[in-house]
Amino acid sequence: xxxxxxxxxxxxxxxxxxxxxxxxxxxxxxxxxxxxxxxxxxxxxxxxxxxxxxxxxxxxxxxxxxxxxxxxxxxxxxxxxxxxxxxxxxxxxxxxxxxxxxxxxxxxxxxxxxxxxxxxxxxxxxxxxxxxxxxxxxxxxxxxxxxxxxxxxxxxxxxxxxxxxxxxxxxxxxxxxxxxxxxxxxxxxxxxxxxxxxxxxxxxxxxxxxxxxxxxxxxxxxxxxxxxxxxxxxxxxxxxxxxxxxxxxxxxxxxxxxxxxxxxxxxxxxxxxxxxxxxxxxxxxxxxxxxxxxxxxxxxxxxxxxxxxxxxxxxxxxxxxxxxxxxxxxxxxxxxxxxxxxxxxxxxxxxxxxxxxxxxxxxxxxxxxxxxxxxxxxxxxxxxxxxxxxxxxxxxxxxxxxxxxxxxxxxxxxxxxxxxxxx
Ligand code: NAD
Numbered sequence: 001x002x003x004x005x006x007x008x009x010x011x012x013x014x015x016x017x018x019x020x021x022x023x024x025x026x027x028x029x030x031x032x033x034x035x036x037x038x039x040x041x042x043x044x045x046x047x048x049x050x051x052x053x054x055x056x057x058x059x060x061x062x063x064x065x066x067x068x069x070x071x072x073x074x075x076x077x078x079x080x081x082x083x084x085x086x087x088x089x090x091x092x093x094x095x096x097x098x099x100x101x102x103x104x105x106x107x108x109x110x111x112x113x114x115x116x117x118x119x120x121x122x123x124x125x126x127x128x129x130x131x132x133x134x135x136x137x138x139x140x141x142x143x144x145x146x147x148x149x150x151x152x153x154x155x156x157x158x159x160x161x162x163x164x165x166x167x168x169x170x171x172x173x174x175x176x177x178x179x180x181x182x183x184x185x186x187x188x189x190x191x192x193x194x195x196x197x198x199x200x201x202x203x204x205x206x207x208x209x210x211x212x213x214x215x216x217x218x219x220x221x222x223x224x225x226x227x228x229x230x231x232x233x234x235x236x237x238x239x240x241x242x243x244x245x246x247x248x249x250x251x252x253x254x255x256x257x258x259x260x261x262x263x264x265x266x267x268x269x270x271x272x273x274x275x276x277x278x279x280x281x282x283x284x285x286x287x288x289x290x291x292x293x294x295x296x297x298x299x300x301x302x303x304x305x306x307x308x309x310x311x312x313x314x315x316x317x318x319x320x321x322x323x324x325x326x327x328x329x330x331x332x333x334x335x336x337x338x339x340x341x342x343x344x345x346x347x348x349x350x351x352x353x354x355x356x357x358x359x360x361x362x363x364x365x366x367x368x369x370x371x372x373x374x375x376x377x378x379x380x381x382x383x384x385x386x387x388x389x390x391x392x393x394x395x396x397x398x399x400x401x402x403x404x405x406x407x408x409x410x411x412x413x414x415x416x417x418x419x420x421x422x423x
Pocket of ligand 1: 144186215216217219237240301303324325353354
């Protein structure tokens with residue numbers, strides 16, 4: 001199955017429903033550029049090893065290309081093209097003056113030392129130097145890249161260009177021009193939009209039972225913020241397995257235990273004996289089974305393709321929030337729609353990350369820096385506005401939230417395309 005084809009299929013469906021201009025669509029489907037580079041670096045042993053680097057720049061109608069760089073041995077052009085396309089849609093759903101791109105280096109970072117990762121990152125920037133920059137293409141962290149790696153990349157960019165252009169990358173450490181709130185931005189944005197969805201359906205968040213798939217950066221912050229808003233977290237998972245307690249549990253206790261012992265499942269190990277955790281109430285289950293347990297909201301914050309045609313029918317949650325990219329397949333979408341389950345799509349719900357990256361870029365360009373409270377308030381406002389506008393399109397076209405969010409994005413991009421003139 002091709003992830004890129006999945007993305008194109010939804011674009012086609014949304015554009016057919018909204019009767020968009022066929023010439024616009026023809027010019028929009030394929031990425032503008034795909035850069036492939038080879039990155040020979042000297043390992044600590046003195047041996048040279050060559051890695052493959054990719055940057056797909058999908059579309060820059062609305063502004064400079066924007067999107068993360070992932071370091072993963074299985075990264076490939078199809079996946080990176082899908083992610084770049086989703087970035088274009090995501091930035092347009094949030095009305096950001098940015099386009100969409102994504103990058104990758106095919107590497108298993110666990111096999112490299114931190115010096116080797118720094119050399120690899122600098123080599124990527126050297127090879128991509130003509131294609132990136134604050135007014136061309138602004139990369140950010142993604143899977144297995146982080147603020148430290150963005151620090152190396154920013155330093156290399158500033159050295160090569162003999163400039164102080166820190167806005168060439170976002171997701172940087174705060175003392176290199178990073179923004180307050182960036183770390184938890186994706187989860188905070190997702191929760192702001194979730195709360196708006198509950199308000200518009202007159203549902204009180206207090207007491208709602210929540211399951212979170214993936215206790216990583218996005219999932220752990222989402223679990224904490226859900227709890228802060230009165231929801232009860234009843235299940236959580238990571239790559240090693242899942243735990244469930246129908247009465248709920250303290251997110252802090254479970255996450256502290258994961259930090260100390262490596263997995264959420266280790267909290268239920270009687271040898272570990274975590275204070276405040278009543279082992280009798282918990283069960284350890286598989287990642288797959290957790291998705292099918294009773295709850296009111298299911299946050300998907302791990303990987304793509306998690307709810308598919310073989311398990312969609314058994315999902316019990318009435319609301320699914322896509323914090324990961326592409327966690328529900330198009331086939332599952334159809335099944336869930338028939339079951340009247342609301343699927344709030346990735347291009348809206350995880351756009352908090354790129355929105356705060358946009359704030360970071362603005363701060364770097366103006367050298368004016370915002371306090372956390374201002375960033376959170378601005379993020380809340382943008383997420384709620386995007387949710388409400390998506391809901392209006394959903395009502396107007398009588399379609400799913402996913403198709404409505406694509407219609408919103410594509411209409412915006414089409415009108416920019418028209419205003420720029422196309423002969
Ligand atoms: P992360 O690496 O910090 O966390 C991923 C978590 O998922 C880990 O805890 C891992 O153990 C867990 N996991 C892996 N396989 C699993 C499985 N089969 N079942 C359950 N859990 C599993 O990554 P992250 O930054 O939290 O990103 C998560 C998702 O959100 C990705 O799809 C990413 O593309 C997307 N996303 C992240 C951001 C961001 O700002 N970090 C922004 C937009 C989208």
